[in-house]
Amino acid sequence: MSNTLLVASLTLRNAYLLMRHGHSEANRQGRIISSPARGIDSFGLSARGKQEVAETLSVWRWARPTRVVHSDFLRTTQTAARVAEYFGVAPTPDAGLRERGFGELDGGEDTRYADAWARDAKDASHENFGVESVDTVAERMIEVMRRLERRHEGEVVLLVSHGDPLQILLAALAGVDLRHHRDRPPLQPAEVVSVL
Template identity: 90%
Template sequence: MSNTLLLDSLTFRNAYLLMRHGHSEANRQGRIISSPARGVDSFGLSARGQTEVGETLAAWRWARPTRVVHSDFLRTTQTAARVAEYFGVAPTRDAGLRERGFDELEGGEDARYADVWAWDAVDAGHERFGVESVDTVAERMVAVMRGLERRHEGEVVLLVSHGDPLQILLAALAGVDLRHHRDRPPLQPAEVVSVL
């Protein structure tokens, strides 16, 4: 597969904001939680994460979202619920925004992310440790945007997702070689960026 994702056929009719979930219980424990079996119903926001989301809302400087779409993991669901309530919109779940799957590393120490990222820099299609490839993550994240583009126009869409998928999406949107998705500074918990 190519190291970049071609977006030529995607014409944007909406504006997009990307938001990483607030600090989570998985972050607090230093664990990798990427499996829906664990992440959808547990490992939500920590107390610190709740505070971070509140601080982001209090200092909001981006366009007002008219639509909030989020991963179905608990940490993103809780983040999106706070944002959606603040702006008076109904949040929508989309499994396409889920955390990157880390398979064999599931439940282990988050220091192991570095092992995966080292291989990412060599091959965006690798699946070492059973991980979901960068290519696959990019395709599913862009597919979410394509679906939104087909269904909506003139909206400000906030996508609430996870660190790695958002890094990969930003690289894809910028037309950057996906092997270099870690070159950009990572989004911090509860951080928002505007794209398009």
């Protein structure tokens, strides 16, 4: 897929911040939790993750968000709720920001991420192990931004999502070949980056 085509129709009238959720129970247990069946009601923030979010807020150096939009998984919902409360805005869930689906790897050890990422480096459209392809993740993440662009103008939008989807989105926005989305250092738990 051409990243040029992917982002060509994306004319930005808003500013965007991207935030990865804080350290989660899934991280603590070393498990891949990518399905809505497991992730929406379970595997929220760990005690460490709650502290990470609080630390990020205590040293906030980015623009003040006027909108907080988040994945509906528990770990991102809890992260977004803390940020939204801090800034006095209402958080809005959006399923388009969900974790990348890892198919048959879901529920297993997080060391298996490397198996999917090795395939990603060869083919961004692969669905080995039943994983959601990198191309598909990029399309749905960009679509979230397109919807926000149609509805709002002049806002500072904080998107709270997961490590892999955010890394893929950053690659897409930068025009990087999506097979190389792992070349960029991954966002750390509760890390925020500004884009565009």
